[in-house]
Amino acid sequence: MEITPNHDAVEAKSARPVSFGAEDATRALGRLVAHTGKAAWTFGTTFLVLVVPLIVQLHREEQLIELEKEQLGVLAQPSAGGLQAE
Incomplete structure (x- = not known):
């Protein structure tokens, strides 16, 4: 079956x-x-x-890490009470 153009047809609406x-x-x-x-x-x-909840959680974790670093810094300092020079 062969398709041939219909020359009698009106032009397409487009x-x-x-x-x-x-x-x-x-x-x-x-x-x-x-x-x-x-x-x-x-x-x-x-x-x-x-x-937003993800941002809040990340902020809380950041604050917790900073607090832990601060506490470790305080514990790592040598105590000055027993080593006083005379």
Whole structure:
């Protein structure tokens, strides 16, 4: 079976120039704003649920490490009470 072009057919609708009026532009802009808002909401909520607790935990661990270093520094210092020079 061979496919041959139909010369009697009218040109396809996509061959016509597309008219894009102000009403269409307004509708498209409204949809773009709505989808952008939904994406921003999703991103913000995900950030608050997943990333903020991670940042808080990392900050706590950092403070704990600093406290441990400080305590080790105090313990490592020689005591001055028994070694007084006369």
